[in-house]
Amino acid sequence: MQAxxxxxxxxxxxxxxxxxxxxxxxxxxxxxxxQATTKAATLGAGLVILGTAVNxxxxxxxxxxxxxxxxxxxxxxxxxHLLGRAAYFLGVPLxxxxxxDELRDRYDWETHIxxxxxxxxxxxxxDHPRA
Amino acid sequence: MIGLLWILLLALAWTAVNxxxxxxxxxxxxxxxxxxTLFVRAPGSDYLRKAVVLFGFxxxxxxxxxxxxxxMARDVLSPRQRFAPGVIAVPLDLETEGAITAFSTLLTLTxxxxxxxxxxxxxxxxxxxxxxxxxxxxxxxVKSGFERxxxxxxx
Numbered sequence: 001m002q003a004x005x006x007x008x009x010x011x012x013x014x015x016x017x018x019x020x021x022x023x024x025x026x027x028x029x030x031x032x033x034x035q036a037t038t039k040a041a042t043l044g045a046g047l048v049i050l051g052t053a054v055n056x057x058x059x060x061x062x063x064x065x066x067x068x069x070x071x072x073x074x075x076x077x078x079x080x081h082l083l084g085r086a087a088y089f090l091g092v093p094l095x096x097x098x099x100x101d102e103l104r105d106r107y108d109w110e111t112h113i114x115x116x117x118x119x120x121x122x123x124x125x126x127d128h129p130r131a
Numbered sequence: 132m133i134g135l136l137w138i139l140l141l142a143l144a145w146t147a148v149n150x151x152x153x154x155x156x157x158x159x160x161x162x163x164x165x166x167x168t169l170f171v172r173a174p175g176s177d178y179l180r181k182a183v184v185l186f187g188f189x190x191x192x193x194x195x196x197x198x199x200x201x202x203m204a205r206d207v208l209s210p211r212q213r214f215a216p217g218v219i220a221v222p223l224d225l226e227t228e229g230a231i232t233a234f235s236t237l238l239t240l241t242x243x244x245x246x247x248x249x250x251x252x253x254x255x256x257x258x259x260x261x262x263x264x265x266x267x268x269x270x271x272x273v274k275s276g277f278e279r280x281x282x283x284x285x286x
């Protein structure tokens with residue numbers, strides 16, 4: 001019984017990560033690729049770790065497993081946010097099939113300041129060093 | 132300071148109940164104690180309602196995480212690419228920094244969405260959405276589902 005649960009958890013987790021890996025190859029641009037990896041990295045790794053905890057079924061392993069899952073949950077989205085933001089600044093283009101980009105024209109490309117509204121052409125943000 | 136004392140007491144109680152005084156047990160007790168004191172000292176709350184909201188939220192989040200993975204698997208494996216990705220601006224109703232951090236972090240793990248950046252005045256969150264054909268509908272879905280729950284939980 002325990003072996004069956006462990007096996008299922010590890011297999012499903014590994015399967016998700018395999019799908020994410022295929023996604024990295026098949027998805028058309030950086031942002032859609034990160035969509036694939038972030039979600040599967042979290043749930044897939046979480047399930048594998050959970051499987052480990054079920055397999056050993058001891059207090060010390062379980063607490064470590066819970067901590068590891070918590071860290072994966074916290075760090076994966078932050079990594080995705082930083083990578084996505086950096087890619088946007090570097091000018092990595094969105095896939096040509098993308099339907100909208102409401103972030104365009106809202107960054108100040110010199111200072112990386114992001115406004116909540118589109119600024120008029122050529123205007124500087126209020127606390128820009130040259131304003 | 133008194134809070135710290137409480138955490139220590141709760142940690143000691145935890146090791147006592149478990150019957151073994153080891154570093155691991157003490158650490159677990161400290162974590163639990165911290166969680167409990169955080170939980171209990173939330174202003175103006177009755178604990179039962181708070182607990183119901185918290186467990187409801189955890190259930191909702193896990194379900195969204197599973198759903199996100201199923202959709203992602205469908206998008207990756209289906210021969211034709213049916214998604215219509217795009218970057219969408221979501222105006223925020225959340226006010227505290229903690230709530231916004233929790234929202235933008237967890238939002239990345241829900242179906243189709245990936246937090247990219249937040250405007251300097253913390254009023255707009257920019258997300259990459261796999262299904263951005265109808266920006267208004269996407270905004271509504273994020274706001275009425277996830278943001279409302281975060282708000283109930285943390286603000």
